[in-house]
Amino acid sequence: MLEIKNLHARVADEGTEILKGVDLTVKDGEVAAIMGPNGSGKSTLSYILAGRDDYEVTEGDILYNGESILEMDPAERAASGVFLAFQYPLEIPGVATMTFLKTAMNAQRKARGEAELMTPEFMRRVKASAAELKIDAEMLKRPLNVGFSGGEKKRAEILQMALLEPKLCVMDETDSGLDIDALKIVADGVNALRGPERSFLVITHYQRLLDYIVPDTVHVLYKGRIIKSGDKDLALQLENEGYGQIIGEAA
Amino acid sequence: MSVTELRPRTPAETALVSLAEATGSGEDARRAAIEALRREGLPHRRIEAWHYTDLRNLMGRRLGKDQAIEALAAKEAGEAETVLSPLVAGSTVVDLDAPERASAPEGATIVAGDELADWHESPNHLDRPVDTVRLVNAAFGARAATLAVAAKTELAAPIELRSGIGAQSHSAVRVSVGDGSKATFVERVEGGGSPAPSSAVSHLSIGDGAEVLWVIDQTKGEAAAHLGQLNVSVGADATFKLFLLNAGGQLVRQEVHAVTRGEGSEIVMRGVNLLEKDQHVDVTTTLRHTHPNTTATETFRNVLMGGHGVFQGMIKVAREAQKTDAKMACNTLLLSEDGDFSAKPELEIFADDVQCGHGATAGEINQDHLFYLMSRGIPAAQAKALLVKAFVDEMVEELEIDEALGEALTAKIDAWLEKSH
Ligand SMILES: Nc1ncnc2c1ncn2[C@@H]1O[C@H](COP(=O)(O)OP(=O)(O)OP(=O)(O)O)[C@@H](O)[C@H]1O
Ligand SMILES: [Mg+2]
Numbered sequence: 254m255l256e257i258k259n260l261h262a263r264v265a266d267e268g269t270e271i272l273k274g275v276d277l278t279v280k281d282g283e284v285a286a287i288m289g290p291n292g293s294g295k296s297t298l299s300y301i302l303a304g305r306d307d308y309e310v311t312e313g314d315i316l317y318n319g320e321s322i323l324e325m326d327p328a329e330r331a332a333s334g335v336f337l338a339f340q341y342p343l344e345i346p347g348v349a350t351m352t353f354l355k356t357a358m359n360a361q362r363k364a365r366g367e368a369e370l371m372t373p374e375f376m377r378r379v380k381a382s383a384a385e386l387k388i389d390a391e392m393l394k395r396p397l398n399v400g401f402s403g404g405e406k407k408r409a410e411i412l413q414m415a416l417l418e419p420k421l422c423v424m425d426e427t428d429s430g431l432d433i434d435a436l437k438i439v440a441d442g443v444n445a446l447r448g449p450e451r452s453f454l455v456i457t458h459y460q461r462l463l464d465y466i467v468p469d470t471v472h473v474l475y476k477g478r479i480i481k482s483g484d485k486d487l488a489l490q491l492e493n494e495g496y497g498q499i500i501g502e503a504a
Numbered sequence: 505m506s507v508t509e510l511r512p513r514t515p516a517e518t519a520l521v522s523l524a525e526a527t528g529s530g531e532d533a534r535r536a537a538i539e540a541l542r543r544e545g546l547p548h549r550r551i552e553a554w555h556y557t558d559l560r561n562l563m564g565r566r567l568g569k570d571q572a573i574e575a576l577a578a579k580e581a582g583e584a585e586t587v588l589s590p591l592v593a594g595s596t597v598v599d600l601d602a603p604e605r606a607s608a609p610e611g612a613t614i615v616a617g618d619e620l621a622d623w624h625e626s627p628n629h630l631d632r633p634v635d636t637v638r639l640v641n642a643a644f645g646a647r648a649a650t651l652a653v654a655a656k657t658e659l660a661a662p663i664e665l666r667s668g669i670g671a672q673s674h675s676a677v678r679v680s681v682g683d684g685s686k687a688t689f690v691e692r693v694e695g696g697g698s699p700a701p702s703s704a705v706s707h708l709s710i711g712d713g714a715e716v717l718w719v720i721d722q723t724k725g726e727a728a729a730h731l732g733q734l735n736v737s738v739g740a741d742a743t744f745k746l747f748l749l750n751a752g753g754q755l756v757r758q759e760v761h762a763v764t765r766g767e768g769s770e771i772v773m774r775g776v777n778l779l780e781k782d783q784h785v786d787v788t789t790t791l792r793h794t795h796p797n798t799t800a801t802e803t804f805r806n807v808l809m810g811g812h813g814v815f816q817g818m819i820k821v822a823r824e825a826q827k828t829d830a831k832m833a834c835n836t837l838l839l840s841e842d843g844d845f846s847a848k849p850e851l852e853i854f855a856d857d858v859q860c861g862h863g864a865t866a867g868e869i870n871q872d873h874l875f876y877l878m879s880r881g882i883p884a885a886q887a888k889a890l891l892v893k894a895f896v897d898e899m900v901e902e903l904e905i906d907e908a909l910g911e912a913l914t915a916k917i918d919a920w921l922e923k924s925h
Binding site for chain 1: 871872873875876877878879880881882883884886887890891893894895897898901
């Protein structure tokens, strides 16, 4: 599904290098967790996967289903199945949530040569997914994310993910800001989407999320590199010991 | 003899005066206005109210040397009247060129009149001792019809005022809305253009406790020039809502001058200016708070693909107008390096217990917003269009007006956005 090879990237306008040789492979159907101290480059990696042009890739490559996506813009990547659930979802005043959802779904369908979704079918899908995620339909009448609480925004991201049916789901700290019940709802939503053809890159600081979304692999990103990989037990070890030991070993 | 009398006329000024003389009827009644136009000429950038819209210079480019007056006048006569359907179905349409033919809706009366706009003083204290828009309007012989809505009457549908249709029309109207009544007026400013400007001067008097929505829908042709002025007095506990759309014209100045006439009045002004290459569009407003406990919010959003936009907004709060709450904002989205926008918000406050503020911003599309939309698969052009539309549609939404009218206005905005992308 995803092969990140020796990825180096820097901030485009000032040149600070943030990713310093990331190597990571995620197989079809795999759930990979990425952990790491604040500022290690996790969000940066997720943005680069989504195609944000504030960052410049200086070395290495990102292969998605065997093909480099570095030349694709964010919309093309999304249409090919890459989805990023933002750590901080943006509020966009004036853009109605429903209009946005429909535009996004149909833009992706169009890019893939599929027929446009008609309004009744679209409404049916939104209602069904919103109900599963316990999202109040009234909320969807508002402009995109405007006035949503922190947790509501995170749920809205997962709603988008469910509706857009991506193949590679990058989730950046989706758990932060969620209350305990919401965490479970969101995790159930994610687990329902798990399947042999869909992979997840789950960025998190806490074992709690991984209790619900049990990862196949766990990777530690530190100062722009993966310094350790393992299975779900690695997350438990980090939970108990912190990063000190692993950072020490890697140095 | 004053200095202005000695100044030689520019070709444009001479042409405008000759055109006024050659146009319309009632030569005697408008003689004084024509003479004043000849004497005062057109304002230029050293007149503060016209600093960003140097009319003398801008008209000079339109009515350049040796414009054949016959040709200008003939063009006007030859211009066929555009057939328009009303902005909102079911509206009562009043043609201000022939008010005697209009039939008023129940609860309202329309009477043709022969009064010319009073140009002897300007509602804008930064202007000259004569008022330019009214002066042009009077010199070209626009006679004000009177439209009255009785007290305690709610008009079922908007009254649509057709003004400025045809190349060079000049119209005037005096509207009064009785105490406790509710009415919507839509001023349509459409039609092709000749080098000389069309003009429209409206006076609106809103009774105590009444609610009026006034829409100016300006979508003149790309060669047209237009000078518009709306004067409003807002009664006690009355509400005045304005929506101003500028989506056409090559040279446009629209003035709105509002004054409170009692306590508790509320003014809500929203506007959208959409500009392309070679357009010059100026919105100049003055709000005078002269009574305690009045509120005003005024926001203009501008989208520039090019051209030059101007916003001058003045809020004046008199000494006795305590507890005035007035906010003004002007936000510009620059979509091309060719466009520029001059914003000049001003507050002049003499009362000490007030809340007033203003802000002006100008910028490009928010890149973070653009990335977010694109990351959901919306292609760049479509995502940009969505953000631009959101930026201006908010102005319609904030007015909280009748759905059909709101949709009609958004459709107008959409039409422009589609055409210019
Ligand atoms: N656009 C930028 N300009 C300057 N510095 C940046 C930019 N983006 C990221 N950085 C820096 O790069 C480093 C990595 O940031 P990033 O947000 O990727 O960390 P993170 O691992 O997601 O941290 P957290 O766990 O706190 O979310 C930080 O030091 C950050 O300040
Ligand atoms: Mg982060």
